[in-house]
Amino acid sequence: METLDIILCSAILGILLVAFRKRGQSDDDTIPTVSSFLPWIGRAIEYGSNSFEYLLKCEAQYGPAFKLHLAGRKFIVFCNEEGINDTLKDTSRAFTTYTSHRQLLDALGGVKQDAGVLMHDRLFPVISRAFSTADGVASLAPSFNKTIYSLLSSLEQNISGSSDVHLLHFVGENFYSATSKVVFGSGFPTDTYSDYYTVDNHFVLLMSPIPFTGRAVKRARDRLVRAIEDYIQRSWKNSRLEGASAMATEMYQKIRGRRLSPSDEAGVILTVMWGLHSNVINTSYWLFAYVLADTPSFLRVREEIDSTLRTRFNGDINEFLSSSSASHNLPLLDSAIKETLRFVILMHSLREAQKDTTISFGEGQTAVIREGDLVLLYPGAASRTFRSGRELDRFCVDRYLPNEKTSNEGSSGIQPPFWGFGSGTRMCKGKYLALHELRVFFVTCVYLFDMKLVDENGSAVQGPLPPTDPRSLGAARPSKSMFLRMSRRLK
Ligand code: HEM
Numbered sequence: 001m002e003t004l005d006i007i008l009c010s011a012i013l014g015i016l017l018v019a020f021r022k023r024g025q026s027d028d029d030t031i032p033t034v035s036s037f038l039p040w041i042g043r044a045i046e047y048g049s050n051s052f053e054y055l056l057k058c059e060a061q062y063g064p065a066f067k068l069h070l071a072g073r074k075f076i077v078f079c080n081e082e083g084i085n086d087t088l089k090d091t092s093r094a095f096t097t098y099t100s101h102r103q104l105l106d107a108l109g110g111v112k113q114d115a116g117v118l119m120h121d122r123l124f125p126v127i128s129r130a131f132s133t134a135d136g137v138a139s140l141a142p143s144f145n146k147t148i149y150s151l152l153s154s155l156e157q158n159i160s161g162s163s164d165v166h167l168l169h170f171v172g173e174n175f176y177s178a179t180s181k182v183v184f185g186s187g188f189p190t191d192t193y194s195d196y197y198t199v200d201n202h203f204v205l206l207m208s209p210i211p212f213t214g215r216a217v218k219r220a221r222d223r224l225v226r227a228i229e230d231y232i233q234r235s236w237k238n239s240r241l242e243g244a245s246a247m248a249t250e251m252y253q254k255i256r257g258r259r260l261s262p263s264d265e266a267g268v269i270l271t272v273m274w275g276l277h278s279n280v281i282n283t284s285y286w287l288f289a290y291v292l293a294d295t296p297s298f299l300r301v302r303e304e305i306d307s308t309l310r311t312r313f314n315g316d317i318n319e320f321l322s323s324s325s326a327s328h329n330l331p332l333l334d335s336a337i338k339e340t341l342r343f344v345i346l347m348h349s350l351r352e353a354q355k356d357t358t359i360s361f362g363e364g365q366t367a368v369i370r371e372g373d374l375v376l377l378y379p380g381a382a383s384r385t386f387r388s389g390r391e392l393d394r395f396c397v398d399r400y401l402p403n404e405k406t407s408n409e410g411s412s413g414i415q416p417p418f419w420g421f422g423s424g425t426r427m428c429k430g431k432y433l434a435l436h437e438l439r440v441f442f443v444t445c446v447y448l449f450d451m452k453l454v455d456e457n458g459s460a461v462q463g464p465l466p467p468t469d470p471r472s473l474g475a476a477r478p479s480k481s482m483f484l485r486m487s488r489r490l491k
Pocket of ligand 1: 097127131272275277280283341348350419421422423425427428429430431433434435
């Protein structure tokens with residue numbers, strides 16, 4: 001086994017060990033158990049080396065619901081629509097995400113004091129009020145649009161001929177800079193992007209309890225925490241974060257009320273900030289990759305954008321940027337975003353059962369969940385095997401067009417369920433902000449640039465994309481660098 005694999009397996013074991021010390025109570029026999037020869041460790045090594053593929057294999061062998069033993073804990077995995085919906089829509093408050101969020105604060109933010117309750121009960125409602133409705137987003141949208149346009153048009157002016165840019169960093173730096181400024185004000189140190197990227201890309205290593213693993217990531221995390229601490233010190237004046245959005249100030253007032261140490265305060269902000277950026281950046285990366293790797297799809301999306309700008313906004317990008325999100329009306333682009341999310345958000349965070357309950361997973365079948373069990377949802381598997389089998393592995397740009405049959409050959413008009421932003425009480429609190437940002441960024445790029453997807457040798461990338469990084473947790477990460485070949489678009 002390669003060193004990296006050993007480190008990764010250790011990291012995964014570490015996560016499981018540190019996060020979930022309690023054992024589930026007793027087994028029941030309603031659903032199959034994945035066999036294992038290793039006591040206690042169970043299937044942690046296979047799971048740790050490529051969780052997505054391993055769970056798909058288990059699903060093919062054991063069906064849509066199965067028990068899996070990993071590092072001393074029993075996991076119940078659901079891979080079909082009914083099991084996932086029944087868990088997400090649970091109204092009996094049988095499940096909590098508290099443990100995994102507390103672990104995230106610890107690993108990602110380096111927060112020493114217990115800030116889980118602060119995060120769940122005080123900060124999520126603030127984020128939800130600000131970003132989970134179209135009206136909430138309307139207050140931040142104009143300054144986000146202006147900042148993105150100014151960043152991208154200055155890049156456009158500096159391009160002569162064509163230029164290859166690293167796709168992930170192109171997307172990452174622009175979103176990091178624009179969103180941080182809009183939410184935290186122009187005093188926020190956006191030159192911290194490379195540390196942010198290191199943390200996001202390797203955060204699984206931050207969770208390892210083994211000394212000396214992930215030292216570079218921990219250093220990047222600690223530098224980020226210090227930069228945020230400095231920012232707070234400079235910006236906190238007259239009970240406000242100077243220049244920041246009302247939402248950021250309200251959030252910081254709640255954090256301050258908890259009397260945490262300055263570095264824990266900064267760690268909580270870092271964790272929220274990661275939530276603000278990580279899925280948006282990774283989704284945007286894949287949106288460009290999937291759409292550009294299929295020229296007919298790209299031409300259709302571009303035509304929709306061009307004709308919308310022409311007919312609704314007099315061909316003026318500034319009119320588009322100053323209009324409300326609700327008036328954008330880009331159904332094909334929205335379908336492309338949803339289809340991208342079907343591939344990106346493969347797994348939802350764990351649920352821990354805080355009491356015994358039962359989950360139905362179709363055809364009269366039920367699974368008994370015991371207090372202390374961990375439930376893992378795998379929508380990535382469910383939406384690929386949905387009804388008709390494996391052909392749903394292909395990206396289909398118009399799959400989620402409302403009320404229309406999809407036209408791409410092979411898609412057969414199948415619309416699998418959509419869980420890109422989760423569902424039920426724990427549904428994403430930043431959904432409208434995320435959708436707004438993804439749309440505006442893509443439209444502005446299409447307006448300003450001619451774009452082509454190329455690999456590290458400069459050859460065009462068409463057709464299936466390289467596989468995702470097996471170390472990904474949550475959202476899929478790329479396994480190989482891809483580049484955008486950009487030139488000014490003649491208008
Ligand atoms: C494309 C971007 C995004 C995607 C795909 C996404 C996806 C998700 C998903 C799937 C969940 C549910 C996880 C679960 O069931 O346990 C979630 C939860 C959450 N998201 Fe997002 N998210 C995105 C952007 C954002 C943004 C910009 C914010 C703003 C800070 C945000 C804040 C949250 C919060 C606070 C929760 C936890 C909700 C709770 O547990 O009550 N998300 N997100």
